[in-house]
Amino acid sequence: MQRSNTYILLYTLALTVFCGVVLSLTAMGLRPLQDANKEQERKMNIVGTVVKTEGMEKSDIVKAYDKMIDGFVVDFNGKVVEGMKPGAVNIPKEYKKPLKERVFPVYTAKDKNDSTKTEFYIFPLYGFGLWNNISGYVSLKSDLNTINGINFGHVSETPGLGARITDDPAVSERYKGKTLFDDKGKLQSVVMQKGEGNKYDDAPHKVDGMSGATLTGKGVNNMLDDYFTAYQNYIKSIKNTQTTQK
Amino acid sequence: MSTETLTAPAEKVKEPKEPLFSKRNKKLISNPLDIDNPVTVQVLGICSALAVTVQLKPSFAMALALTFVTAFSNLFISMLRNSIPSRIRIIVQLAIVSLWVTIVDQVLQAFAYDISKQLSVFVSLIITNCIVMGRLEAFALANKPWPSFLDGLGNGLGYGAILMAVAFFRELLGSGSLWGFKVFEGMGLAYLGNGVMLIPAGACLVLGILIWAQRARNGYFETE
Numbered sequence: 001m002q003r004s005n006t007y008i009l010l011y012t013l014a015l016t017v018f019c020g021v022v023l024s025l026t027a028m029g030l031r032p033l034q035d036a037n038k039e040q041e042r043k044m045n046i047v048g049t050v051v052k053t054e055g056m057e058k059s060d061i062v063k064a065y066d067k068m069i070d071g072f073v074v075d076f077n078g079k080v081v082e083g084m085k086p087g088a089v090n091i092p093k094e095y096k097k098p099l100k101e102r103v104f105p106v107y108t109a110k111d112k113n114d115s116t117k118t119e120f121y122i123f124p125l126y127g128f129g130l131w132n133n134i135s136g137y138v139s140l141k142s143d144l145n146t147i148n149g150i151n152f153g154h155v156s157e158t159p160g161l162g163a164r165i166t167d168d169p170a171v172s173e174r175y176k177g178k179t180l181f182d183d184k185g186k187l188q189s190v191v192m193q194k195g196e197g198n199k200y201d202d203a204p205h206k207v208d209g210m211s212g213a214t215l216t217g218k219g220v221n222n223m224l225d226d227y228f229t230a231y232q233n234y235i236k237s238i239k240n241t242q243t244t245q246k
Numbered sequence: 247m248s249t250e251t252l253t254a255p256a257e258k259v260k261e262p263k264e265p266l267f268s269k270r271n272k273k274l275i276s277n278p279l280d281i282d283n284p285v286t287v288q289v290l291g292i293c294s295a296l297a298v299t300v301q302l303k304p305s306f307a308m309a310l311a312l313t314f315v316t317a318f319s320n321l322f323i324s325m326l327r328n329s330i331p332s333r334i335r336i337i338v339q340l341a342i343v344s345l346w347v348t349i350v351d352q353v354l355q356a357f358a359y360d361i362s363k364q365l366s367v368f369v370s371l372i373i374t375n376c377i378v379m380g381r382l383e384a385f386a387l388a389n390k391p392w393p394s395f396l397d398g399l400g401n402g403l404g405y406g407a408i409l410m411a412v413a414f415f416r417e418l419l420g421s422g423s424l425w426g427f428k429v430f431e432g433m434g435l436a437y438l439g440n441g442v443m444l445i446p447a448g449a450c451l452v453l454g455i456l457i458w459a460q461r462a463r464n465g466y467f468e469t470e
Contacts, residue, residue, distance in 0.1 A: 003331040011331055015338060019345045026352050033356035041359065156367050 039087065043069075049139035049149035050109045050120050069122070071107040076100045078233030092133065095126045099230055106234065109139070120148055121238075123231050127223025130215040132156040134165065134223060140180070144235045147190065150175045152220065162216030174207040180228055187232050189225040192217040266392070274396040278404030285408040285453075286460040290376040294368050295409055296449040302425045305413035306406075307361045311354070311369055313402025315346045316378050320398030322346075323386040330387075339382045340373070347372045377405055408456060415452045420444045 003011075040058060043065040047053055050068070053061050071086030076099065086105030094102040107122035121144060125136040132155035139148045150172050152165035164171050178190045188205040196211035209217050264271070284290045291312075298308045322342045323330070330338050351369045354362035362369065372378065381401050386394040417423055420443030422430040430437035442448045461467075 003333070008331045008334055011329070011338075012334065015341055019341055022345060023348055026349050030352050030356040034352070034359075037355065037359035 042087065045137045045151055045153065046107055046122050048151050049122055049137045068109045069107050070110070071105055073103050074106050074231075074234045075103050076230050076233065078231075078235070078237040091124055091126045091135065095133075099226065102230065104227070104230060104234075106231075118142060121235075123227065125223045125227045127219055127226060129154055129157045129165075129219035130162050130213070131158070134216070134219055136165075136220075136223065138175075138224075144239060145179045145181050147175050147178050147180070154216075157216050158213065161210070162213040164210055164213060165216060165220060171210060178207060179204045180224075181232075185236075187225075187228055189221065189228055191221050191224075271393055271396050274393055275400035275403070278397075278400040279407055280404075281464050281466070283404045283408065283460065284377045284380070284401050285405055286457045287464075287466060288380075289457070290380055291405050292453070294371060294375060295405075295412060295453060296446040298365060298368050299409055299413040299416050299449050299452075300420065300444060301417045301423075302410065302413045304361055304364045305409045307354070307358065308365055308368060309402070309406025309409045311350045311365075312372055312375065312377070312405055313399060314350060315343065315372050316381055316402040316405075317395055317398035318346050319343045319378055320381055320386040320394040321391050323382050324389060324391040324394035327387050327389075335387065336379075339379060343378050343382070344373050377401055408453075411456060412449055412452045416443045416448055420448060 040062060044053065044058065044061045046069055047061050047065045051064065056064075073081040073084040073086055073089055075081055081103055084103065086107065089103060089105045091105070094104070105124055108118045109120040109122065111117040111119040119142055120139045121142075122137055122139045125138060127134050134152060134154045134157065136150060136152040138150040140146060141148045152172065154163060154166055157163045157165065175190060180187060180189055182188050182205070190205055190207055192207050193200065193209045194214050194217070195209050198208055200206040200208055278284055281287065285292065285295055294308060294312075299305050319339070319342050323339055326338070326342075347370060350372070351362070354365070354369060381398055385397045389397070414424070417425075418429065419440045421439045422428060422437035440448075442451070
């Protein structure tokens with residue numbers, strides 16, 4: 001049966017309104033739960049760069065976070081932004097701004113034995129992989145140079161290839177012990193190479209690549225370089241205070 | 247008065263009410279599991295069958311999600327079937343399917359965050375799964391709501407069964423575990439995972455063998 005154009009128009013209108021209402025109600029109703037999940041994931045990612053979380057209960061990881069981790073927000077010049085909570089910083093939104101205008105959450109992990117000392121500094125990362133955004137957390141030892149641990153997240157990298165940055169523990173393992181700055185204190189970042197199966201034990205700024213995922217690797221390299229260009233101002237200021245205290 | 251005279255003859259014509267689980271309705275569920283399986287016989291929905299079947303757990307979630315979406319989209323479209331203008335029926339179907347898919351996606355993000363991360367884009371891609379649209383076009387538009395719901399349920403389960411079968415072999419051979427439990431290590435055997443099973447090509451192999459076994463059993467041949 002042929003329907004009139006008016007009928008079709010009204011029908012689509014009604015359908016759109018119906019779908020819109022149902023979806024916004026669902027989204028609003030589930031928002032608190034989803035946010036809680038994301039918050040938990042953030043804490044787990046941060047703790048994951050400092051201690052081995054494999055086999056730990058989620059609630060224990062969150063407890064460990066609350067016990068060990070402090071956070072604050074810094075700007076591009078390395079100055080602490082007062083009155084901002086690190087969890088409230090929307091990193092993907094900040095990423096859209098020019099680098100110099102972004103603010104960055106930074107976390108510190110207390111020394112197990114001496115709670116006045118900072119053992120690790122944890123920096124969030126954000127960038128673009130092959131298909132979509134990638135993210136990460138990297139923890140530096142108290143020298144603010146040596147990578148203690150790193151983990152990555154991604155939105156839609158290719159499963160089995162680029163997605164290995166998240167799924168394959170061996171990939172993040174390669175970053176451990178690498179250094180970001182050279183002897184003169186210049187930022188070298190850590191660069192993932194093309195090709196897989198090569199040893200880079202003697203190269204402190206290079207890691208083995210992922211076969212079939214060179215472009216995701218490039219994204220990771222850009223992300224590290226980008227964010228540590230920003231973080232180095234903060235790192236310098238911390239190092240200065242460290243030397244004056246000594 | 248006038249309404250009574252109008253409705254009275256119509257009720258005489260009405261067929262005797264079918265029991266909820268009549269033979270025909272039961273077939274709607276059992277056929278897609280076997281001789282009319284959407285994956286092995288109709289070869290639909292292969293994309294996600296290759297992508298999510300590395301492990302049993304996400305496959306199970308995917309199967310549930312798809313079954314839910316097919317069943318309820320079928321139900322909705324069937325309820326609307328007499329009012330949908332035929333010129334825009336595809337877009338109406340798409341709207342209903344995406345409505346359910348978005349709901350499933352949101353619910354997963356709220357209650358099964360890990361699984362929703364593992365499935366990532368594939369939940370949203372249910373929208374483009376040929377099984378869903380296929381059933382809407384082929385069945386729901388021409389049948390009553392209850393049989394349509396069963397048909398959706400059956401096809402979702404048929405898809406899910408194959409998904410689970412593929413995932414069973416891929417997880418067992420690929421990482422030596424089932425549902426995350428290390429089977430071979432549990433038996434005290436060392437097992438080095440088969441890398442092929444972890445990549446989509448492994449799913450292609452397993453699926454091919456399943457399709458062959460299924461068709462050999464039912465004596466199904468492609469007709470030209």
